[in-house]
Amino acid sequence: MTPAFPFSAIVGQDDMKRAMILTAIDPKLGGVLVFGDRGTGKSTAVRALASLLPQITVVKGCPVNTETPKDVPDWANLETKELTSSSTPVVDLPLGVTEDRVTGALDIERALTRGEKAFQPGLLAQANRGYLYIDEVNLLEDHIVDLLLDVAQSGENVVEREGLSIRHSARFVLVGSGNPEEGELRPQLLDRFGLSVEVRSPTDIDERIEVIKRRDAFENNPKNFLRRFRPKDKEIRERILDARKKLAGIETKKAALQDCAQLCVALGTDGLRGELTLLRAGRAMAAYEGATGLTRDHLRVVAPLALAHRLRRDPLDEAGSVTRVTRSMEEVLV
Amino acid sequence: MSPGQAAWARACLALDLLCADPSRCRGMIVRARSSPVRDVFLEILNRKLGPVRRLHPTMTREALLGGVDFAQTLATGKMTKSTGVLDQNRPCVLTMAERCPADTAALIARKLDTDPSFVLVVLDEGIDADEAAPVSLSERLAFSVSLDGIGRMEATPHSSTDTQPVQSAAVGRKTPQSLRALTALAARLGIDSLRPPKFAWSVAQLIAASAGRDTPNEDDARQAAELVLAPRARHLPEQEPDQQDPQPEAQDTKRPRSPESQPDDMLVDAVRAVLPPDLLENINNSDVSRSKGSGAGQRTRGNRRGRPLPSRPGRLDGTSRLDLVATLRAAVPWQGLRGKSKAGPIRVYPSDIHVKRYEDKSDRLIVFAVDASGSAALARLGEAKGAVELLLARAYATRDHVALVAFRGDDAQILLPPTRSLVQTKRRLADLPGGGGTPLANGLKTAAELAQHGRSQGLSPLVAILTDGRANIALDGSVDRTRAKEDAKGIARWMRHAGVPSIVLDLGMRPHPALAALACEMGANYTPLPRGTAERMSETLNAAMDHGLGT
Numbered sequence A: 001m002t003p004a005f006p007f008s009a010i011v012g013q014d015d016m017k018r019a020m021i022l023t024a025i026d027p028k029l030g031g032v033l034v035f036g037d038r039g040t041g042k043s044t045a046v047r048a049l050a051s052l053l054p055q056i057t058v059v060k061g062c063p064v065n066t067e068t069p070k071d072v073p074d075w076a077n078l079e080t081k082e083l084t085s086s087s088t089p090v091v092d093l094p095l096g097v098t099e100d101r102v103t104g105a106l107d108i109e110r111a112l113t114r115g116e117k118a119f120q121p122g123l124l125a126q127a128n129r130g131y132l133y134i135d136e137v138n139l140l141e142d143h144i145v146d147l148l149l150d151v152a153q154s155g156e157n158v159v160e161r162e163g164l165s166i167r168h169s170a171r172f173v174l175v176g177s178g179n180p181e182e183g184e185l186r187p188q189l190l191d192r193f194g195l196s197v198e199v200r201s202p203t204d205i206d207e208r209i210e211v212i213k214r215r216d217a218f219e220n221n222p223k224n225f226l227r228r229f230r231p232k233d234k235e236i237r238e239r240i241l242d243a244r245k246k247l248a249g250i251e252t253k254k255a256a257l258q259d260c261a262q263l264c265v266a267l268g269t270d271g272l273r274g275e276l277t278l279l280r281a282g283r284a285m286a287a288y289e290g291a292t293g294l295t296r297d298h299l300r301v302v303a304p305l306a307l308a309h310r311l312r313r314d315p316l317d318e319a320g321s322v323t324r325v326t327r328s329m330e331e332v333l334v
Numbered sequence B: 001m002s003p004g005q006a007a008w009a010r011a012c013l014a015l016d017l018l019c020a021d022p023s024r025c026r027g028m029i030v031r032a033r034s035s036p037v038r039d040v041f042l043e044i045l046n047r048k049l050g051p052v053r054r055l056h057p058t059m060t061r062e063a064l065l066g067g068v069d070f071a072q073t074l075a076t077g078k079m080t081k082s083t084g085v086l087d088q089n090r091p092c093v094l095t096m097a098e099r100c101p102a103d104t105a106a107l108i109a110r111k112l113d114t115d116p117s118f119v120l121v122v123l124d125e126g127i128d129a130d131e132a133a134p135v136s137l138s139e140r141l142a143f144s145v146s147l148d149g150i151g152r153m154e155a156t157p158h159s160s161t162d163t164q165p166v167q168s169a170a171v172g173r174k175t176p177q178s179l180r181a182l183t184a185l186a187a188r189l190g191i192d193s194l195r196p197p198k199f200a201w202s203v204a205q206l207i208a209a210s211a212g213r214d215t216p217n218e219d220d221a222r223q224a225a226e227l228v229l230a231p232r233a234r235h236l237p238e239q240e241p242d243q244q245d246p247q248p249e250a251q252d253t254k255r256p257r258s259p260e261s262q263p264d265d266m267l268v269d270a271v272r273a274v275l276p277p278d279l280l281e282n283i284n285n286s287d288v289s290r291s292k293g294s295g296a297g298q299r300t301r302g303n304r305r306g307r308p309l310p311s312r313p314g315r316l317d318g319t320s321r322l323d324l325v326a327t328l329r330a331a332v333p334w335q336g337l338r339g340k341s342k343a344g345p346i347r348v349y350p351s352d353i354h355v356k357r358y359e360d361k362s363d364r365l366i367v368f369a370v371d372a373s374g375s376a377a378l379a380r381l382g383e384a385k386g387a388v389e390l391l392l393a394r395a396y397a398t399r400d401h402v403a404l405v406a407f408r409g410d411d412a413q414i415l416l417p418p419t420r421s422l423v424q425t426k427r428r429l430a431d432l433p434g435g436g437g438t439p440l441a442n443g444l445k446t447a448a449e450l451a452q453h454g455r456s457q458g459l460s461p462l463v464a465i466l467t468d469g470r471a472n473i474a475l476d477g478s479v480d481r482t483r484a485k486e487d488a489k490g491i492a493r494w495m496r497h498a499g500v501p502s503i504v505l506d507l508g509m510r511p512h513p514a515l516a517a518l519a520c521e522m523g524a525n526y527t528p529l530p531r532g533t534a535e536r537m538s539e540t541l542n543a544a545m546d547h548g549l550g551t
Helices: A012-025 A044-053 A099-103 A108-114 A144-154 A187-192 A205-219 A222-247 A255-265 A274-287 A294-310 A321-332 B001-020 B036-049 B061-065 B070-076 B102-114 B176-186 B197-210 B218-232 B249-255 B265-274 B277-288 B324-338 B374-397 B424-429 B439-458 B481-498 B511-521 B534-549
Strands: A032-036 A053-058 A085-088 A090-093 A104-106 A118-122 A130-135 A154-160 A162-167 A172-179 A195-199 B027-031 B053-055 B067-068 B081-083 B092-094 B120-125 B143-146 B299-302 B307-313 B354-361 B364-371 B401-408 B411-419 B460-467 B502-506 B526-528
Touching: A012 A032, A012 A044, A012 A172, A012 A195, A012 A222, A012 A274, A012 A294, A032 A044, A044 A130, A044 A172, A044 A222, A044 B081, A053 A130, A053 B092, A085 B511, A099 A104, A099 A144, A099 A154, A104 A108, A104 A154, A108 A118, A108 B027, A108 B067, A108 B324, A118 A162, A144 A154, A187 A294, A195 A294, A195 B481, A205 A222, A205 B176, A205 B197, A222 A274, A255 A294, A255 A321, A274 A294, A294 A321, A321 B081, B001 B036, B001 B197, B001 B218, B027 B036, B036 B120, B061 B067, B143 B218, B176 B218, B176 B265, B197 B218, B218 B265, B265 B460, B277 B307, B277 B534, B324 B354, B364 B374, B364 B411, B364 B439, B374 B401, B374 B424, B401 B424, B401 B439, B411 B424, B411 B439, B439 B460, B439 B481, B481 B511, B502 B511, B511 B526
Parallel strands: A032 A172, A032 A195, A090 A130, A130 A172, B027 B120, B027 B143, B053 B092, B092 B120, B364 B401, B364 B460, B460 B502, B502 B526
Antiparallel strands: A053 A085, A104 A118, A154 A162, B067 B081, B299 B354, B307 B354, B401 B411
16 A cells, blocks of 8 residues: 555645545535536545644544544444554445445354354544545445445444344534546535535646645655655645634624525525535635634635535536636625 | 558457556456457467366356355255355456446455455457447556457467566655656546556556666657556547537536647547547447446346346245245255254255345336427427426436437437436537437437337337428438438338337427328337427427337
């Protein structure tokens, strides 16, 4: 296994990086969807996230990464319940994964060798309190998508199969990436992602050269490269930690709430999830910037991320949804 | 050196470089059908890479990544795990990659991403441009080699000695000229992804290092461009955006075209020399055909026919079929708990039952053949475009696939091979210029062939022809009104014979009796396009389509 490419070494793609940082500050934002061209650093960014994120306290050996010993599920059969710190889990959910692997299933090994009925936790358990990354989420099989939606919604994974009856908490940030030209994402799933980002290949030659140079330097000598970017990664990590502390204290004026609502009405987003996410994202942004209150500037930055994927789809509208959000913002947030 | 020899030399060079630094190059795509030349190449490949593992597209997850070895475990009473093919630290060769489904490709791609020592050779036997190895794999491999056009005698067993691993020098702060040139060239060839220029740069460095140079010179860059960038080109470098055929504008504007980004002419010439001759034909399609994933179409899942999928727990309710092996596999681990049975050696409970699932492709494909000739343009090309858009919105709702064929001047063009990307279709349509003669026969032929092709991939096609019916260009491109009509009639008869369902929409100011006759010849439903509001037009069209599709 090679070390991951450092997060701060990713050239450009500011929206994508911002969205990831926001979910790191407030995991309740509900995940990020990154849609765009191939070879634009989507997977690189997600894999970089793991090493960027601060350590969390977990019960040693707990299959669902619980924070306190009393939350450890009975079926884990842990003897010692000491605490340890570990990195935030970032779990890869590959295409073609089976239901068993996602939810967890009967532990075949124990059943075969000892004739015991035991539960073997799946990817959802591993991802608890961390990130669940699905590359090419638009190609994922429907029944897995339904399952994920259900768990992401309730924060709990319920396994009722093969004579097992088990439930455990599964709160994770869903990160999906994909290429829209290969298939569309079902609107139900689209809506569950808090933020969405469209990534494009950089158009500037110098920027492209910089991408290639950094990648090349990384492959040549990963150690040196990591050392070069470690201070910057650390700076981001500290800002995230700082923002997490500040998040609760961010002042939200009535005017800001009104702005959110007006923007959503102007765009005709379905439901109220848009407003809520916009508000949350705005506050996380304010915390990251070190501000004390939520201002229109923060909303302006996060509105395309929070709303672009919630618009009523007009398949024949040339203008991208980001353009539509920007247009409405100019009208509403004057 | 003949073109064949040059191509062979390039293929061998790619192989040498791959062996010299597998962790940088990652692997290669060999695009060729089974042939003696390919056999020679694979022989060399096997010799140089050492023992390889063969992968095939239908391999399961367990076979690739490992899992519980049931037979062994039950026999010995001890837990035995099998090692996946991907984890055996050997170079892998994926055969028939054009059939590789997206999920298998994703697993292999993940292996490529996480394990830098993994080497993959992809054998792609696709015939058309739309039959190719999954992009998620081809993106991650440096070389793409085509063995077409190489004669058996030209494929000499490679004489080079064993290649030594080389270590290329790190790039300093200053950007080398060749790196800039390669990046700019990639952008100019329409390669959006940044992986290919990265590979090109690594390859240039490798070539330089094996020649003992520190930084790649122009010649190294040229070779790298030929090997890595040329096979992935999407448009020819000399084409300026405004001269291009209906290339969507939005795509052009996002590509860098600033004057200082112009790569050296030498590089451009080098790449142009090795571009496949049929690039021009595939150029407009390659964007799309490469972007639609592995398959031909929307798949429907069922338990009756199609390609098998992993079975799922279920009930035998009369509509599903039992998957015996999976059921037994589910039952086996429990035998210890369930105790001995008098009835037989194994106790199966209802919860063990697994049912078979299959994947079937049976989506609809609507091929629009739009007459963009001068006469039609004069009449109502704009309205026709509007009508097609209305149909597209409907196709979107019913998740149909659409394809777009335009005929004008002296031939017909596939503007868009079957796709579900509406935005693409809309752009191509909007960019469709009008003018020129009416090669009706050509248009019909192209559309019908596309429909036939779609059918062979399991889609149910419908050809919708929008024309004013005033054919004046014959099949061979000559201007001859009588022959043009005869040719159109011939093709129409062929379509009827081949059973291509079609509808004819008359674009003319007044309904054209000859076109009605042609539709009759084709066995098609003839509908004059009504004048008036878009809604009325859409009503008529919907009715015609429903009829045509037999819904």
